[in-house]
Amino acid sequence: MLNLYIIRHGETEWNKEKRMQGRLDSDLTEKGKNDALLLAERLKDTDFERIISSPSQRTMNTAKYVCGKKHIPIETDERLMEIDLGAWQGKTETEIKSLYPTQYDMYWNKPSMYENPDGERFIDVMNRFDSFLEELVETTPSGNMLVVTHGVVLKTLYLLCRNAPIDQLWEPPFIHGTSLTIVRLHNGKKELILEGCMAHCR
Numbered sequence: 001m002l003n004l005y006i007i008r009h010g011e012t013e014w015n016k017e018k019r020m021q022g023r024l025d026s027d028l029t030e031k032g033k034n035d036a037l038l039l040a041e042r043l044k045d046t047d048f049e050r051i052i053s054s055p056s057q058r059t060m061n062t063a064k065y066v067c068g069k070k071h072i073p074i075e076t077d078e079r080l081m082e083i084d085l086g087a088w089q090g091k092t093e094t095e096i097k098s099l100y101p102t103q104y105d106m107y108w109n110k111p112s113m114y115e116n117p118d119g120e121r122f123i124d125v126m127n128r129f130d131s132f133l134e135e136l137v138e139t140t141p142s143g144n145m146l147v148v149t150h151g152v153v154l155k156t157l158y159l160l161c162r163n164a165p166i167d168q169l170w171e172p173p174f175i176h177g178t179s180l181t182i183v184r185l186h187n188g189k190k191e192l193i194l195e196g197c198m199a200h201c202r
Contacts, residue, residue, distance in 0.1 A: 002140060002185040003193070004133075005043065006147045008154055009054075009062040010036045011177035018093045022085035022119070025057040032058075035178040035201055036065035042180075042200040048072055049143035054080035054150060062178065063148040079132040082150035083125045086118025112166040122166050126156035133160070137185050151175045154196075157183065161190040 010032025014021050028036070048070065053063040055076040063074050088096050097104045106114040111122050136145065154175045159168065161183060173179075173196035182194040 001142055002137060003144045004136075004147055004183045004185065005046065005048070005144060006149060006154060006157065006181045006183060007039065007062070007066065008151055008175050008177055008179055009056070009058040009148060010065070012058050015177065020085050020088045020091055020093065020096060021058075022082050022089040023056075024089045028058060028061055032062070032177055033065060036062050037068075038200040039178045039180065040066045040068040043146075044068060046144060048146045049140055050075060051146040051148075052077055052080065053148040054078075054082070054153075056081060056150070059148045059150065063146070066146065066148070066178075077132060079128040080147065080149040080153060083122070083152040084116075084119035086116045088116070088119070108170065110167065111169040122152070122156065122169055125152055126159060126166070129153055129156050130160055133185065133190070154181060157181070157190075158192070158195070161192045 010028045012021065012026045012028055012032060014026035016029060019026075043066065051063060051067060051070075051072050052075045053059045055078060059080070060074065060076070067074065088100070091099070103114065103116065115121055155169050158164070158171075159166065175196050176198050178201070179196040179198050180194060180200070181192070181196055184191040184193055
């Protein structure tokens with residue numbers, strides 16, 4: 001039985017500006033750093049077999065804060081990267097809504113119909129993350145593992161666990177920075193144990 005402790009990176013400067021990051025990056029805010037340190041305190045007594053992060057700067061830095069004094073190397077896997085948003089990346093939501101109104105509407109209101117000629121669809125993100133999970137079960141079938149990734153990737157995880165369609169992508173919970181989700185992988189099943197928990201920040 002494998003328990004995955006999956007977190008979203010801490011708040012970034014672009015998150016505050018409502019600027020789409022995708023494969024681009026911005027620095028963690030002081031809140032993002034502090035929230036990660038609070039999560040580190042919450043998880044200090046949890047032993048992890050491995051720690052795997054998206055190679056993005058914001059996830060790697062979050063992973064380092066959350067690791068705290070645990071002497072475990074941080075591995076990276078590109079399948080944990082955020083959705084590639086093509087030309088949207090670096091633009092604010094207001095700019096995107098103005099420049100790509102139809103696409104923007106599909107992104108938020110009809111995710112199954114969203115397509116970005118320069119980037120990925122949601123199903124692409126879900127498929128690569130599912131591939132990552134299947135490989136984990138083969139390489140590390142038991143124990144606890146810490147995974148640091150991004151909001152859209154986590155949203156596709158919920159769909160995989162619930163066997164739900166893409167159009168339910170934006171259903172609750174909201175995935176805040178450093179929120180903790182725990183998934184148990186056992187006998188081919190993906191069981192949600194904890195969803196988007198922010199108890200460490202209260």
